[in-house]
Each structure stands twice: as C-alpha cells, then as structure tokens.
Amino acid sequence: MGSWRDPLVIVGAALAVLGLAGCADSPEPGPSASASSSPSTPAASTSDSPTPLAADDLALPAQFDGWSAQESPTPAPTTIDNTPAVMQTGVYSDGTGTRLVTLIATRDKGYLESLRKKTSDTTEVGASVCGAPQDVPQAVTCTRELTGGLIQVTATGPAAEELGAFTNGLYDSLG
Structure with missing residues (x-):
C-alpha cells in the first residue's frame, strides 16, 4: 500500500461523484519511448511535436475551447511510489458534459x-x-505523455475517440 494509490483514489472518487451527479451523458500515445541504444537514432513519436511538452513547465488552464474548470486548478505536491510529484486536477464542464483532468509531473518514468x-x-x-x-x-480514460509526466482525462459517457480528441486538444492548448 503506497501513496501511488492516492491519485487513483481521487480519480475513482471523482468518477463516482460524476456518475451520481448525472454526468454520464457528458461527453494515451503508445507506450513511452525509452532511451535508444543508438543516440543518433531518434525514437519514433506519434505526436505532432518531436518532443512531448515538459510537465514541469505546464499549468492547466482555467478555460479552453469552450470548457471551464469549476475551480482554478492549482499544483499540489504529492508522492507516487516514493517519488516526489506535482499533481494538478481540474473538473472541466461545457454545459453538456464533465471531464476530470489530471496533469502529473513526476520523475517516475514507469507511472504512465x-x-x-x-x-x-x-x-x-x-x-x-x-x-x-x-x-x-463505465468510464473512459485517456493519457498523453509529457516529458517528465502525463495528462490523464477521465469521464463517463463519451466514446474513446471523443475523449481522445478532447485530450489532444487540451495538450495542443498547453503548447
């Protein structure tokens, strides 16, 4: 039982609240590349940018593309598997649905x-x-790799393609 479960407990509790609140009608890259054995051969990337955005430099926005956070997301220090991390969590709504967004900055390369x-x-x-x-x-979750972290978006109701598009749009708004 480690503190790595704290983010999972938060996500699970938030999903339960979303489901009880009637948000069920609301609307990850491949495994992260490890360092290549040949420094002259870059790892393939499925993102539009050659290197994922750096998690340490990012802050979740109060609003983006018609979605607003219920409260302004603020960074909070935490620990994941005995590794210091900073987590930002925001509950975003656009009037038709709700999304739970978590941005995690961690040196734990295996967390994603x-x-x-x-x-x-x-x-x-x-x-x-x-x-x-x-x-x-009953939920859908999408993850997107960052340098030194990840973005995770979770909701009940939308198809994976819809939530993935939301996740990619959020990522694009951060860069």
Missing part, C-alpha cells in the same frame, strides 16, 4: 506505463491512448 496497464480495451486516438479504467468500467 503502469496506468496504461490498468486500462482495458485500449485504442490510440492521435497521440493519446484511451480505454476503460480497470476499476471503473
């Missing part, structure tokens, strides 16, 4: 992969990987 292993029925939507969270099968 561990999240994706806990997701079933995965599909790639652009540079995001989306699927059903293991413990919340």
Whole structure:
C-alpha cells in the first residue's frame, strides 16, 4: 500500500461523484519511448511535436475551447511510489458534459506505463491512448505523455475517440 494509490483514489472518487451527479451523458500515445541504444537514432513519436511538452513547465488552464474548470486548478505536491510529484486536477464542464483532468509531473518514468496497464480495451486516438479504467468500467480514460509526466482525462459517457480528441486538444492548448 503506497501513496501511488492516492491519485487513483481521487480519480475513482471523482468518477463516482460524476456518475451520481448525472454526468454520464457528458461527453494515451503508445507506450513511452525509452532511451535508444543508438543516440543518433531518434525514437519514433506519434505526436505532432518531436518532443512531448515538459510537465514541469505546464499549468492547466482555467478555460479552453469552450470548457471551464469549476475551480482554478492549482499544483499540489504529492508522492507516487516514493517519488516526489506535482499533481494538478481540474473538473472541466461545457454545459453538456464533465471531464476530470489530471496533469502529473513526476520523475517516475514507469507511472504512465503502469496506468496504461490498468486500462482495458485500449485504442490510440492521435497521440493519446484511451480505454476503460480497470476499476471503473463505465468510464473512459485517456493519457498523453509529457516529458517528465502525463495528462490523464477521465469521464463517463463519451466514446474513446471523443475523449481522445478532447485530450489532444487540451495538450495542443498547453503548447
């Protein structure tokens, strides 16, 4: 039992609240590339930019593309598997749906992969990987790699393609 579960507990609790609030009608890249054994050969990337945005330099916006955060997302220090991290969480709404967005800056290079292993029925939507969270099968979650972290968007109701497009749009708004 480590503190790595804290972000998962937050996401699970928020999804339960979204489901109870009637938000069910509302509307990840492939595994992160490891350092190449040949420094002259860059790793392939599915994103539009050659290198993912740096998580340490990002802040979730109060608004983007018609979506507004219910409260201004603020960074909060936490620990993931005994590794210091900074997590920002925002609940975004556009009047028709709700999305739970988490931006995590961590030096734990395996965290994104561990999240994706806990997701079933995965599909790639652009540079995001989306699927059903293991413990919340009614939900859809999408992750997108950042340098030193990730963006995770979770909701009930939308198809993976719709949530993946939202995740990629949020990523684009940050860069």
